[in-house]
Amino acid sequence: MLLAIDCGNTNTVFSIYDGDDFIATWRTATEWQRTADQYYVWLTSLMRFEKIEADITDVIISSTVPRVVFNLRVFADRYFDTRPMVVGKAGCALPVDVRVDAGTAVGPDRLVNTVAGHDLFGGDLIVVDFGTATTFDVVAADGAYVGGVIAPGVNLSLEALHNAAAALPHVDISQPEHVVGTNTVACMQSGVFWGYVGLVREICARIKAERGRDMRVISTGGLAPLFQQAVDLFDEFRDDLTMHGLTVIYKYNKDLAD
Numbered sequence: 001m002l003l004a005i006d007c008g009n010t011n012t013v014f015s016i017y018d019g020d021d022f023i024a025t026w027r028t029a030t031e032w033q034r035t036a037d038q039y040y041v042w043l044t045s046l047m048r049f050e051k052i053e054a055d056i057t058d059v060i061i062s063s064t065v066p067r068v069v070f071n072l073r074v075f076a077d078r079y080f081d082t083r084p085m086v087v088g089k090a091g092c093a094l095p096v097d098v099r100v101d102a103g104t105a106v107g108p109d110r111l112v113n114t115v116a117g118h119d120l121f122g123g124d125l126i127v128v129d130f131g132t133a134t135t136f137d138v139v140a141a142d143g144a145y146v147g148g149v150i151a152p153g154v155n156l157s158l159e160a161l162h163n164a165a166a167a168l169p170h171v172d173i174s175q176p177e178h179v180v181g182t183n184t185v186a187c188m189q190s191g192v193f194w195g196y197v198g199l200v201r202e203i204c205a206r207i208k209a210e211r212g213r214d215m216r217v218i219s220t221g222g223l224a225p226l227f228q229q230a231v232d233l234f235d236e237f238r239d240d241l242t243m244h245g246l247t248v249i250y251k252y253n254k255d256l257a258d
C-alpha cells in the first residue's frame with residue numbers, strides 16, 4: 001500500500017491507497033520539529049481508531065517546507081523500511097515538462113497539481129490552489145508546467161490585517177451578506193472575500209488573454225467551494241487534487257523502474 005504525504009506550509013495531509021483504491025486520509029498541522037517517532041504514533045493511533053490495517057510498502061512525499069523532509073524520510077525508512085520518493089528530488093521523475101527560468105525551484109505542490117490536472121483534465125488548464133498561499137499553476141496543452149501566479153492566501157490576508165492593525169480582530173472567512181459592511185467584521189470579510197473573487201477572476205482572465213486561448217480553471221483547497229458558490233469562478237473542483245497527483249507520480253516512477 002502507498003502512503004502519500006502532502007506537506008503544505010500550514011497542514012500536512014497523509015493518505016493511504018491500496019492500488020487505485022483510496023483507503024483513508026488524515027491531516028495534521030505542519031511542524032518541522034516533529035520526529036519520525038511522533039509521526040508514527042500519530043498515524044498508527046488514527047489507523048487503529050478507524051480499524052484500518054494498512055500494510056504500507058511505499059511512501060511518496062511532496063513538501064513545500066524543506067525542513068520537514070528529513071524526519072519524514074526517517075519515518076518511511078524506520079517504520080516502513082522504504083526509501084520515499086520525494087517530489088523535486090533525484091529519483092522522482094515527473095511525467096510532465098517544467099518550462100521556467102533556469103534555477104527556479106518551483107514548489108513541489110504546484111508540480112504535483114500540474115500532473116494531477118493534466119491526468120484528469122488534459123491540457124490548457126489553470127489550477128488554483130487555496131493553501132497558505134493561493135497559487136495559480138498554468139498547464140500547457142502538452143501538460144507542461146509553464147509558470148503561474150502566487151498570491152497571499154485568504155487566511156493569510158485576514159491574519160495580516162489583524163496583526164498589523166490594533167483595532168482589527170481575528171476574523172474567519174465567509175461570504176458577507178452585503179458588500180457594504182456595517183460592522184468591523186463584515187467590512188473585513190467583504191474586503192477579503194470580494195477582493196479575492198476579483199483577484200481570481202482578473203488573474204484567470206489575464207492568463208487566458210496572455211496565452212491567447214481559452215483554458216479550463218480547476219480549483220482545489222478547502223476554501224474553493226466557498227468562492228464557487230458565490231460566483232462561477234471554476235470549471236472543476238477537486239478536493240483531492242494534490243493527492244491524486246502524488247499517486248500519478250508514484251505510478252509513473254514505479255513503471256519507469258520496472
Ligand SMILES: Nc1ncnc2c1ncn2[C@@H]1O[C@H](COP(=O)(O)OP(=O)(O)O)[C@@H](O)[C@H]1O
Pocket residue numbers: 007008009010011012130131132133153155156221222223
Ligand atoms: N475547509 C476549510 N474551511 C476553512 N478554512 C480552511 C479549510 N481548509 C483549509 N482551511 C484553511 O486554509 C488555509 C490553508 O490551508 P491548507 O490548504 O491546509 O494549506 P497548506 O496546503 O498551505 O498547508 C489554512 O489557514 C487552513 O486553516
Ligand SMILES: CC(C)(COP(=O)(O)O)[C@@H](O)C(=O)NCCC(=O)O
Pocket residue numbers: 007008009010064104105106107108109110130131132133134135150
Ligand atoms: C507558493 C507556495 C508557498 C505555496 O505553498 P502552500 O500554500 O501550499 O503551503 C509553495 O508552492 C512554494 O514554496 N513555492 C516555491 C516558489 C515557486 O513555486 O515558484
Ligand SMILES: [K+]
Pocket residue numbers: 008109129131132242
Ligand atoms: K498546497
